[in-house]
Amino acid sequence: MRSSGNCSSKLTRSLLALALALGGCAGRMPAPGTPVPVARVAVLPVDNLSGSAAPLKTIREELAARLLARGITVLPDKELDAFMTRHRLRYVGGVTRDDAVAFRQEAGVDAVAVTSLELYGESFPPRIALTTRLVSTGSDPKILAMESTALAGDDTPGLLGMGLIDKPQTLRAVAMDRLVAGLLAEGGRERTGPALRPASVFRNQPLDPGKGYNVAVLPFFNKSSRRYAGEIVALHFIRELVKAGRFSVLEPGVARQELLQYRIIMEDGVSLADAELVFGIMRVDLLFTGNVNDYDDIQGVIGAPKVDFTALMLNRDNRKAGWAVDTHARGDDRVYLFDLGRLSTANALAAAMTRGAVQTLVPPGTARQP
């Protein structure tokens, strides 16, 4: 891996850091589809939410290699290991405020790439689902960009099965390329996918079109049989809220740190007392939470994935629920002919459902103008 050391790159980094810090002060999110201005990145080890064994080291290396190929300097492994040891950094699913400051001051990185592996299977058809976000470093860590991808080897079988992918490494490479292209907004265009409208929608009052909102998404309560389903659906929500361009979403690592620090335990959902505390300590206007009732992937090639969740948004202004949705779908709900429109993984289905849910809150094309 390449590391920067000359004077001009240091100057560039300093200017970039200053620009990022000023950008953070303005409280604005980069508009959707805007290339992300990062020069030096630390790629954290992959957080495994798949519930199965996976080549996490290889996935991290492949991600780092693709960032390097696009001219982004990656913090060398040895430096990252030393940093993680020094700071006893074991949780790799997010970045805390303290870690973000240390990453800026000690490692000199502009952003940290946090990757979650949400699905991995090597038997035919191979499957993979990944989410990566770039979190700015410094005293106010912000999500600069976020992208996810979910693929199965039989997504596009084509004529006589010529489009089938049977090798996990081939599928992984395709997924990685899509992930990095989406993350860095290559081509200046944002990737979108299908959006599935929820079964029930409640809106108390529309959001102020001229206002930007600070929001926190808490992990959803997992009532399904799939491990980490609550975290996965929360990540989907964070991605869609980031992409909506109206929200400054609190980095989940910071939210987790605050919940742990104040020992906020929510066994049966968020009470108004909890919400009050969260609004205060996290300094957010809106709070998202919910329940995941089903998150089922298929085994083999027969059947369809199934996802069922409800989401609730609490508003700081009136301490009331401002928006709620109930959504459930199967991967073959939109199929009428020849498997066209089929979503083959629960991850892709959850992505479409959260996209549809967020669109009921912020209709497409209504992003706040800076």
Add this chain to the structure above:
Amino acid sequence: MTVRFTSALLLLVAMALAGCAAAPLDMYRDANMDFGAVRTVAILPLANLTRESSAAERVRDVFGTALLATGSLYVIPPGEVARGLNRVGVANPAAPSTEEAIKLAAVIKADAIITGTIKEYGEVRSGSSAANVISLSMQLIEAQTGKLVWTASTTKGGIGISDRLFGGGGEAMNTITVKAIDEIIGKLFQ
């Protein structure tokens, strides 16, 4: 003779029609209650009489959002209801006593409390046929007096003639759950 027969026939038809107009047996509504005054409700954890351990939570979740989506009632978030239940110390949240219901409503600032029971949830089999079924009942307790002012029940799904003849397994559980809840809400706002 013909006149007497015609009269008897007309009487019989009138009695039959009167029978059709009778109040439905699966619903009770307190005629003296002003339902328009109820703006905020709390849905308590539902009693689960089925083998599906998560049935009550699922139905409560769907019912809460569907009730909110009507725009007529505000449903207190489940976490706040749980806090209220703990604070009041309700022994059986699925069936609170009158005193407990009044205390709970005061703590969480609800105008009414909804309780319910899930009687059937999941697949039923009959011979070689199988289909999903849901059967539930709901009650509304007025907060000031703790009095039961509305109750309704519904059953959706089950094995129909087409399932017996052609198989197919009936409708998806989510679909019949939404249908059952829509019917219950319809009965609440009747």
